[in-house]
Amino acid sequence: MPAAQPAPLTLVPPAAEPAPRTIVDIRNLTLTYQAADHPVYALSDVSLSIAKGDFISLIGPSGCGKTTLMRVVADLEQPTSGEVTVNGMTPEQARLKRAYGYVFQAPALYPWRTVERNVTLPLEIMGLPKAERQQRAREQLELVGLSGFERKFPWQLSGGMQQRVSIARALAFNPDLLLMDEPFGALDEITRDHLNLQLTRLWLGTRKTCIFVTHSIAEAVFLSTRIVVMSPRPGRILDVIDCDGDLPRERTLDIRESPEFQRIAHRVREGLMEGHSYDD
């Protein structure tokens, strides 16, 4: 089964540059769990359209449904109502075609496999020949700055390195779309800054579409082209903030001191506060 190749796909007529095609389209999405005594509205009437090459951050307090929203896109969760398309397909078709790479909160590496064989795992499942698997693993590990660690086992690596391995693994089969669920949440701030910088370079270099779930305002503003502010009970979208106009695409950590950055961060914070006033 071939992985979705980056650029020339025939699903949509080759769009001209100014009108980027939509990769993920979410319309009136609602997801309700049946808890013990009452229904829980994890997502309520969420609509969002994500264009190719976008870096979207979903930010909000715990329980606002940001992870659930991403899991619906990944076909790990079934919506109660509403429509989702990924690359013009249903999430299930997209998953079966391996249209996206998923990076979880924890690295979720297999401790019995070396770093290299962790990265080649999806390629092994796809049935690629061994030589090509190793070739791709080397390329991806180089991309995340982990050349020379191929023969190590995950537990011989630091937390930040492990998470980089899991990003390399998600990139290994070259998906168009990268879904990241608080990948740096468990790391210390210095490592986090470092990985944010690496991630933004990686995104610029590969032109992948990214959806990124985070708790951190600074992280969201630094990485994103657009920030989606969400609020809990029921999980819904409060605000969508465009960062692309005010911040350059190529960013360094210094940008966080700039007034534009502060202004966007402030607006995100306001949105989060507004969401919280609905609580108790």
Place this chain on the structure above:
Amino acid sequence: MTTKGSLPVVVMALAVLALWYIGAVWLNAPMATDALNRAGQSWTTADLIRATLAMKRPILPTPDQVALDLYTSLTGHPVTSIRNLLYHTGVTAGAALAGFGMGVVLGVALAAGIVQARTLESSLLPWVIASQTVPILAIAPMIVVILGNMGFTGLLPKAIIAMYLCFFPITIGMVKGLRSADPLTLDLMRTYSAGTAQTFRLLRLPASLPYLFTSLKIAVAASVVGAIVAELPTGGQAGLGARLLSGSYYGQTVQIWSALVMAALLSVTLVAAVGLAERALVPGGRGGAR
């Protein structure tokens, strides 16, 4: 082992030996007193102690008597001789290992079935557990008789009884192991749209290995017990069980103890072998998906 670590081990071993000698004197004293009185001469406490430690058919033989018997049995006869304990150990080990092999196949197959199909869990698991509440001593003679009737004698009935004892820990350990994979790693396999067989082979099975090896150590020791129990009703001429039986027929306590020591050594060796296999197969000695 370092010198610092070996000191408690040595002290413990010496304490056990001392207790053993004290026990031998205490348990053998009544018989030794009888014998000395019958000899009709006056005797001292020292005479009594010397007599208790050198009896032909003691209630409890001393460690040196057992060691000497082991030594003469192991070196005095060729390994193929029925008088050599190593020959008997080999017979028992063969039955135990054959039963262990069958137990691994049965145990893993049952566990895989239980994990993959919910209905099998509710229908099979109670039987698996109930099977272990039936005393092996009661069921062993029947298996021997039934299989003998069908024309199977020798190794097979013994192996089946060994298997009966050792598949259980493997099934229970494997069920736990096959379910030990982290939910995240299961989600991960789903995002790769991996099939059930691929998820089993690439995730569930390797994640279960640390659990499997813990069970295997219990199972291999149980298989030795099963093989020895199976040798008691077969009335066989060979095997550690047969040696235990003939020793108790003829009051040869030293022979019984020698067979016991060999059985213990056999179990320790087999458990150690499983440990070595674990080191070779589970990288880093760490397991479980995280």
